[in-house]
Amino acid sequence: MKKIIISTTILCISLFSCGKKDETKSSIIKTESGIEMVLIPGGKFIMGGAGADNSPAREVEISPFYMDIYEITQEMYKKLELPDASHFKGESNPVEMVAWINAAIYCNERSFEEGLEPCYDEKTWECNFSANGYRLPTEAEWEYAARAGTKGKYFFGNDSRLLKNYAIFKANSQNRTSTTGTRKPNPWGLYDMYGNVAEWCNDFYSKDYYSSAPAKNPKGPEKGKARVVRGGSWADDESKINSETRGFDESINDACILRDTIGFRAVKKAD
Amino acid sequence: MKKTVIIFILAFTVFSANAGNFSRPLDKSQLNLSAIPYKIVFESYNKGNWDLHIINADGTGRKNITNTPDIHEMYPKVSPDGKHIAYVADTGEGRNKKRDIYTLSLIDSKKKLISEHSRQPAWSPDSRYIAFVKSESTRRFSIESWATKGLYFYDTYTGDIKAHPNKKIEHLYNLCYAPEGKYLIATVLGGMGFRHTNIAVSLESSRFFQLGIIGCRPEFSPDGKKIIWGRSDTLFNIADINLKRRPPVLNKDIKSFIKVEKGFEIYHADWSPDGKYIAFAYGPDGDQAVGGMAPGWDICVAEVATGKWTKITNDGNHNKEPDWMPFTGDSK
Numbered sequence: 001m002k003k004i005i006i007s008t009t010i011l012c013i014s015l016f017s018c019g020k021k022d023e024t025k026s027s028i029i030k031t032e033s034g035i036e037m038v039l040i041p042g043g044k045f046i047m048g049g050a051g052a053d054n055s056p057a058r059e060v061e062i063s064p065f066y067m068d069i070y071e072i073t074q075e076m077y078k079k080l081e082l083p084d085a086s087h088f089k090g091e092s093n094p095v096e097m098v099a100w101i102n103a104a105i106y107c108n109e110r111s112f113e114e115g116l117e118p119c120y121d122e123k124t125w126e127c128n129f130s131a132n133g134y135r136l137p138t139e140a141e142w143e144y145a146a147r148a149g150t151k152g153k154y155f156f157g158n159d160s161r162l163l164k165n166y167a168i169f170k171a172n173s174q175n176r177t178s179t180t181g182t183r184k185p186n187p188w189g190l191y192d193m194y195g196n197v198a199e200w201c202n203d204f205y206s207k208d209y210y211s212s213a214p215a216k217n218p219k220g221p222e223k224g225k226a227r228v229v230r231g232g233s234w235a236d237d238e239s240k241i242n243s244e245t246r247g248f249d250e251s252i253n254d255a256c257i258l259r260d261t262i263g264f265r266a267v268k269k270a271d
Numbered sequence: 272m273k274k275t276v277i278i279f280i281l282a283f284t285v286f287s288a289n290a291g292n293f294s295r296p297l298d299k300s301q302l303n304l305s306a307i308p309y310k311i312v313f314e315s316y317n318k319g320n321w322d323l324h325i326i327n328a329d330g331t332g333r334k335n336i337t338n339t340p341d342i343h344e345m346y347p348k349v350s351p352d353g354k355h356i357a358y359v360a361d362t363g364e365g366r367n368k369k370r371d372i373y374t375l376s377l378i379d380s381k382k383k384l385i386s387e388h389s390r391q392p393a394w395s396p397d398s399r400y401i402a403f404v405k406s407e408s409t410r411r412f413s414i415e416s417w418a419t420k421g422l423y424f425y426d427t428y429t430g431d432i433k434a435h436p437n438k439k440i441e442h443l444y445n446l447c448y449a450p451e452g453k454y455l456i457a458t459v460l461g462g463m464g465f466r467h468t469n470i471a472v473s474l475e476s477s478r479f480f481q482l483g484i485i486g487c488r489p490e491f492s493p494d495g496k497k498i499i500w501g502r503s504d505t506l507f508n509i510a511d512i513n514l515k516r517r518p519p520v521l522n523k524d525i526k527s528f529i530k531v532e533k534g535f536e537i538y539h540a541d542w543s544p545d546g547k548y549i550a551f552a553y554g555p556d557g558d559q560a561v562g563g564m565a566p567g568w569d570i571c572v573a574e575v576a577t578g579k580w581t582k583i584t585n586d587g588n589h590n591k592e593p594d595w596m597p598f599t600g601d602s603k
Contacts (some may be wrong), residue, residue, distance in 0.1 A: 031499060073290055081410035083418035085461025102415070109411060122365055165297075223311045253558060254504075 009228035037066040049244040053207035068265035087260035094263040134266040136202040148188040158219040167195035173234035197263030201228040205248035304329035314345040330583035341354035350398040353597035357392035368412035393446035416444040417460035437477035450495035458487040483518025506536040550593035
């Protein structure tokens with residue numbers, strides 16, 4: 001069902017892609033589930049940094065996609081009647097204590113709800129990227145969206161003193177999650193890309209992946225024991241709160257090791 | 272008295288020797304399993320279907336007691352009087368799967384539906400009540416053990432179901448009655464104000480309190496003086512417990528019992544009726560949840576006094592959730 005209502009505002013933004021300045025427009029849509037997503041324009045960017053597991057930095061091309069403006073809240077999660085084990089209760093707080101598989105299940109349920117083709121095979125958990133339903137972002141999509149056309153460590157520049165304006169993290173979290181969207185968004189209108197909860201990506205984690213990853217729409221290693229998380233959380237200090245630092249976690253399907261620091265947001269293809 | 276002292280010394284020696292070290296299953300000949308007068312019932316997966324199997328504690332006499340290719344029977348719990356097995360049965364597939372609680376009579380093999388959309392049955396010490404929780408969502412099936420709401424009690428005398436007075440109970444799993452009958456202990460995840468802990472729930476009021484242990488799936492010894500639980504995927508702990516004390520378990524009383532090497536897991540510990548043995552599931556990294564795939568997992572038996580343990584099944588057919596049953600005398 002393609003009843004996505006192209007709603008409101010057209011945000012005029014500037015996209016800097018590999019030094020190539022490009023004027024583009026990014027539209028916000030409200031899905032049938034009532035969740036706001038923003039169109040992330042396709043383009044190229046420099047992914048990675050100089051760290052042990054995020055180098056070599058290299059040029060990556062990303063196709064356009066839609067991304068949830070906010071982290072999935074407990075209200076959004078429970079609307080689909082999914083069991084919510086969040087530690088820090090609050091309808092507008094991000095869902096946490098959610099295993100990777102349960103994040104994928106949410107995506108499938110949201111797809112079912114809107115009559116879209118689910119992306120995840122619930123026996124193998126492989127993602128069908130050609131399906132029109134919801135899925136978790138690839139790590140490359142997440143970083144591309146977080147950078148929002150910028151090149152620095154942060155999407156607001158390199159002054160870490162400004163981080164408090166954009167992120168819920170250890171220095172200002174009071175040791176818990178916060179209502180989503182209470183800090184400033186990034187240039188593409190995405191809230192809480194840094195902090196509040198770290199966000200599950202679709203990719204398996206491998207510390208060496210960047211050296212062998214394809215240049216267009218990389219999707220992560222085929223196998224692994226941990227999945228990538230990005231953006232850092234309320235519990236992290238500023239060293240983990242930026243566009244390029246990679247994280248990973250093994251709580252893919254194990255209730256005994258669920259984290260109250262990990263949540264997610266969903267994406268869907270744009271074409 | 273002398274016997275008690277010797278057992279204590281043996282147990283202390285084993286606990287100390289195991290601390291920090293992992294152990295592997297011994298050859299079956301290292302334990303005198305044929306002397307154990309009890310059977311064990313467990314869940315096993317073969318040819319796409321879960322069934323309940325009964326086996327002697329020495330690994331002989333294995334029998335599939337459900338044999339239903341279109342129904343998945345799991346999580347067996349034997350009534351203390353040995354007359355019934357309460358279990359869960361899954362029907363349907365994928366997101367449309369449904370989990371219900373049934374009982375199976377060990378006298379005439381009759382099955383009885385206890386409650387739909389329900390899971391985690393536990394028998395009261397007098398075999399009259401079956402405590403259980405309901406599935407949190409009926410919109411789509413969740414395999415998560417903690418995906419539950421409420422706490423309920425089925426009266427096998429009258430067929431009535433009563434809800435626990437505390438309406439805020441949620442996300443409980445692995446229910447286990449205290450042998451004195453006044454409390455249930457269980458693990459709670461992401462609910463009732465807790466991130467992940469183990470609690471005792473009063474059966475006479477809406478009160479509940481933490482046990483003071485980290486990990487999951489605590490199980491009482493038959494005399495109610497000890498519990499065993501999974502401190503992690505690879506470690507069972509045993510401790511003294513006193514529900515009249517806060518916290519009921521003191522750190523100084525916690526002992527490491529069995530620890531296995533990384534890459535393997537141990538789950539679902541259960542005390543034998545005489546308190547001398549622990550049955551549990553062991554195998555390579557897998558899904559311990561009811562209905563979760565755990566290829567290579569087998570049922571094991573350990574001596575409480577010595578910590579020695581061995582596998583009593585060897586097919587690795589996702590064998591999990593062992594529960595001791597009083598000897599019924601039909602095949603020993």
